[in-house]
Amino acid sequence: MRKFAIGAVLSGALAAAAVAVPSAHADTVVGDTKVSNVVVNGGKDVAVGTTNKVTFKVTFTASDPAGVTSGQTYLYHGTWSDPDAFWTQDSDAGTTCTSGTTVTCTSTYTIVPEYDLHYNALAGTWHIGAYAKAKDGDSAKKTDVGTFHVQRYSKLTVNASPEPVAKGKAITVAGKLSRANWEDHLYHGYTGQPVKLQFRKAGSSTYSTVKTVNSDSSGNLRTTVTASADGYWRYYFAGTSTTPAAKATGDYLDVK
Incomplete structure (x- = not known):
């Protein structure tokens, strides 16, 4: 699993992922690839205590007539262009997709509060984004397709x-x-x-x-x-x- 945080939200090994900082021009669609139906934790909020690891899944639907090869999800607090915290996973390290022209992609996240959450201000509304790449090189990235809550247990x-x-x-x-x-x-x-x-x-x-x-x-x-x-x-x-x-x-x- 790979994670990246903006500012000083994550520390140690969990902050080491080489993921690009979000750009202001976030949403991009090349060709006829589509992403939709993004769901975090089965539609439930994510409650995190002081020491317990919390694992949850993020799923979304991706489609392209040529077939979908990979997917990625983004979770962030604040705005896309200037997030307070930013978590993501790439297809090789935490996101898997089924096969076909319309697929389900699933990311698995594990939050360790001592490393991933250092500020009470991060409790509340988080935003969700998703990315899919097709076999013919087309792709789609949507950066604000829903919200969920990260809560203080x-x-x-x-x-x-x-x-x-x-x-x-x-x-x-x-x-x-x-x-x-x-x-x-x-x-x-x-x-x-x-x-x-x-x-x-x-x-x-x-x-x-x-x-x-x-x-x-x-x-x-x-x-x-x-x-x-x-x-x-x-x-x-x-x-x-x-x-x-x-x-x-x-x-x-x-x-x-």
Whole structure:
């Protein structure tokens, strides 16, 4: 696999690929080669933590009456002419195409957060480009055929107390919403975010939202509710463009 980054986003071995810096005149089509249907990670966003390697695929359709020989994909943050980060793979090192006049090309990317992500500002919208070369020398390059999100992985905890508790008494449900920080590779509280407190009655398979609680300046969550029945309490965060959704494992509370 080969990667290249603009600026100082990647370092070490992963920044060593000899890929040309994007030009302002990016889209080029020679002949009747076409690229379309670019999909990143099966249509899902890419969430990256602090130490875990994340592998995902990028696929696209390429066509030419003479047949397609190779393909390439581009992922970049910012603009094509002046990207903050730029990842690509060539056909010999990470992109494979099926045979024929209309083919599917697939690139495999592996993100290592310690090397590939050093700035939290890189979370959010990324752009996608694709290139295909035909057997007769024709080619097509499209540099902004879609977008996806690279997100800072999130975690959510919950604890309902006291337990057991008498029916009709108050209980406190505490927790914390945190997310990956790519600059120090630790998890920190995600502040000022609306998080749903949900309850699932014992014997049921469905959670219902009881109220919404905002995380404080440290990402902590805390609220008081009335105990009415045995069941599970959890917090649920819907996510943002920079941070994926998260849900805590339900905490069972015995109500006497």
